[in-house]
Structure formats: structure tokens, C-alpha cells
Amino acid sequence: MVVKVYGPAYASPKRVIVCLIEKQIEFETAPVDLIKGEHRNPEYLKLQPFGALPVIQDGDFTLYAIIRYYAEKYRSQGTELLGKTIEERGLVEQWLEVEAHNYHPPIYEMTVQLLFASKLGLSVDEKLVKKSEEKLGKVLDVYEERLSKSNYLAGDFFSLADLSHLPFTQYLVGPMEKEYMIRDRKHVSAWWDDISNRPSWKKVLELY
Numbered sequence: 001m002v003v004k005v006y007g008p009a010y011a012s013p014k015r016v017i018v019c020l021i022e023k024q025i026e027f028e029t030a031p032v033d034l035i036k037g038e039h040r041n042p043e044y045l046k047l048q049p050f051g052a053l054p055v056i057q058d059g060d061f062t063l064y065a066i067i068r069y070y071a072e073k074y075r076s077q078g079t080e081l082l083g084k085t086i087e088e089r090g091l092v093e094q095w096l097e098v099e100a101h102n103y104h105p106p107i108y109e110m111t112v113q114l115l116f117a118s119k120l121g122l123s124v125d126e127k128l129v130k131k132s133e134e135k136l137g138k139v140l141d142v143y144e145e146r147l148s149k150s151n152y153l154a155g156d157f158f159s160l161a162d163l164s165h166l167p168f169t170q171y172l173v174g175p176m177e178k179e180y181m182i183r184d185r186k187h188v189s190a191w192w193d194d195i196s197n198r199p200s201w202k203k204v205l206e207l208y
Contacts, residue, residue, distance in 0.1 A: 001058060001059040002026045002027060002028050003020060003025060003026065003027040003028070003056055003057070003058045004027070004028050004029070004030055004056060004057040004058075005017055005020070005027055005028070005029050005030070005054060005056050006029070006030045006031075006032050006044075006047070006048075006053065006054060006055050006056070006057075007029075007030075007031065007032035007034070007039075007053040007054060007055075008029040008031070008207070008208045009031065009033075009208060010032075010034065010053055011111070011167035011168050011170075011171060012052075012053050012054045012167065013029075013053050013054040014166070014167040014204050014208065015054070015067060015163065015164055015166065015167050016054045016056060016066045016067060016070075017029070017204050017207075017208070018163055018166055018167075018198075018200050018201050018203075018204050019066070019067040019070055019071065019081070019160070019163060020070060021200040021203055021204065022078050022079040022081060022163065022198075022200045023070055023071065023074045023077060023078035023079065023081070024074075024077050024078040025070060025074060025078075029208075032044065032053060034053070034116075035116075035119050035120065039051045039052065039053065047062055048064050050064075052064070054066060067081075067160055067163070067164065068082075068096075068160065071160055079158065079200075080157070081158070081159050081160045081163065082159065082160065083154060083155075083157070083159060084157075088154060088155060088157070088159075091153075091154035091155060091161070092154040092159045092160055092161050094154070094161075095153040095154050095159075095161035096160055096161050096164060098139075098142075098153075098161075099161065099164045099165060100164075102139045102142075103136070103139050103165065104168065105132075105135075106132040106133070106135040106136040106139070107132070107136055107168045107169070107171075107172060108168065109128060109129075109132040110129055110132045110133060110136070110172070110176060110178070111168060111171050111176070113125055113128055113129050113132075114129060114175075114176050115171060115175055115176065133178070133181070136181065137181060140181060140182075140185055140188055141185070143185070143187075143188050143191075144185040144186070144187050144188050147187035147188055147190070147191050148187045151191070151194070152191065152194075152195075153191075158194075158195065158198070162191070162195045163195070165195070166195060166196065166201050166204075169182070169192065169196075170196070170205070173192070
């Protein structure tokens with residue numbers, strides 16, 4: 001059964017898609033236009049009652065907490081994304097939590113303000129942008145220290161911890177025009193060049 005990923009135009013579904021490509025899992029996509037409010041349609045809310053992205057359908061199975069599931073279910077194929085030992089798995093989980101609770105909130109606020117506010121007819125909150133940028137800068141300083149000791153966040157292997165950063169950081173260095181936040185940090189810059197040049201991520205950008 002082919003996995004169906006909803007909303008491939010946006011960052012969070014791209015995180016799922018790059019994971020599926022790394023794990024060599026067949027998928028198809030279905031558009032969801034957040035600007036038009038399609039995520040609030042009754043049919044979509046049957047799949048994702050919170051009206052958020054991403055969500056997938058895998059046959060009769062619907063899921064919206066996804067990348068860990070596929071990395072575990074298809075562990076024997078494609079890229080090993082969870083670590084080979086319990087210690088490596090612990091570090092992957094640790095840095096996934098860092099991404100979710102420290103990295104994602106400020107970069108998400110910047111994304112909403114700089115890329116979507118005007119499309120929704122809202123004015124940009126410059127104070128919130130500045131505050132979020134300062135928070136993100138402090139997180140990236142921690143990353144710089146960590147990446148001075150290993151090639152990737154969980155060690156010397158690419159994992160879900162790195163993969164989870166791809167979509168929103170692409171917004172940061174691209175349409176948000178904040179690439180200096182990456183380039184001003186030597187080890188973060190090298191890490192970004194590495195993970196953003198993976199064939200799987202290039203494929204995602206080519207497709208969507």
C-alpha cells in the first residue's frame with residue numbers, strides 16, 4: 001500500500017517525505033492549501049482533528065506523528081535513522097526533542113511572520129521576529145558547540161535528528177533571507193551544507 005502524504009507544499013510534510021525517501025518507501029501526495037483554509041474542511045478534520053499538517057494515510061492507518069514510526073517500521077531498509085546502539089538512539093531522541101522544543105518554536109514564528117502573515121492579510125510583527133531571531137541564535141550557538149565535536153547532532157551518523165531540521169532551515173536560508181544565521185557559525189554551516197546536499201532532500205525540493 002502506497003503512503004499518502006497530505007500538504008507537500010509546506011515544511012512539516014516535507015520532513016515526512018524526505019524520511020520516506022531515505023527509507024525507500026513508496027508514497028504519493030495530496031495537496032492541502034492552508035491559505036485557503038482547506039485544513040479546516042470537515043473531510044480533512046476527519047483525518048487530522050487539530051487541522052494541522054502533516055498527516056498520512058497508509059491503507060486504513062492514519063497517523064500524524066510520523067517520522068519515528070517509519071524509521072522504526074522499516075528499520076531494515078534504506079538509511080538507518082535511529083542509531084545502531086541504545087546510546088545512539090538516546091542521542092537521536094535527545095536532539096529530536098531539542099529540535100521540537102528549542103529550535104522549532106522560534107523558527108516557526110519567523111516563518112509565520114515573514115512568509116505567511118502578508119498572505120493571510122496580516123501585518124508582520126517585527127518585535128516578534130526580532131525576539132524569535134534572538135532565541136534561534138542562542139539555539140544555534142549550542143548547535144555550533146555540539147557540531148564542533150561531531151559531524152551530526154547525534155554523533156558521526158546522519159539521523160532523524162538532522163533530517164528534522166531540513167524543511168524550516170531551508171525557509172531560513174532561502175525565502176526568509178536569514179542565511180547569515182547559518183553561515184556565521186562555521187560548524188553549523190558545514191553541517192547544513194552536508195545535510196542539505198543529500199540526494200533525498202534535493203529530490204524533495206525538485207518535486208515540491
